[in-house]
Amino acid sequence: MIRRAALFAILLATPATAQEWRFCVGVAPASHESVISDIFTSGAEPARLEQRLQAWYRAHRGRTLTFQCPRGGDRLAALNGQTAALQYNRTMGYAVNGLPSNEVITALGEDVF
Numbered sequence: 208m209i210r211r212a213a214l215f216a217i218l219l220a221t222p223a224t225a226q227e228w229r230f231c232v233g234v235a236p237a238s239h240e241s242v243i244s245d246i247f248t249s250g251a252e253p254a255r256l257e258q259r260l261q262a263w264y265r266a267h268r269g270r271t272l273t274f275q276c277p278r279g280g281d282r283l284a285a286l287n288g289q290t291a292a293l294q295y296n297r298t299m300g301y302a303v304n305g306l307p308s309n310e311v312i313t314a315l316g317e318d319v320f
Contacts, residue, residue: 226250226320228285231260231311232292233272234301241296242272244306246285251319253278263314 226248233242242264249256256276265271279285296303312320 227278227280228282229253229256229276229279230285230289230292231256231274231276231306232296233260233264233274233306234296235270235272238270239299239301240270240272240304241301242304242306243289243292243296244311245308246279246282246289247308247311247320249315249319251315256315256319259315259319260311267314 227250228246228248230246231244234240244260253276257274260274260276261272264274277288279288293303306314
């Protein structure tokens with residue numbers, strides 16, 4: 208019983224996931240299209256963000272893209288990652304479109320921020 212109470216106390220003391228700066232990249236290789244979001248902060252798991260963006264993009268833009276939302280850490284790291292993704296996709300010959308922060312918020316929902 209004491210062990211169970213101690214374990215419960217440890218779980219309660221575990222901090223929530225920290226907010227991190229990040230961005231997301233959506234890619235449709237068949238059409239050579241990519242979308243790069245503005246940077247934003249979120250403590251949500253990348254898979255959760257990716258699934259929501261994929262569903263939102265398909266429902267609102269009618270196209271299926273595979274999204275990746277890497278953990279960025281601080282703001283500068285996220286900006287550098289975003290720039291590198293932009294350059295890489297252009298080098299690969301992909302059309303690169305932006306996904307503004309207001310659309311990111313709409314797509315992801317306020318509960319992930």
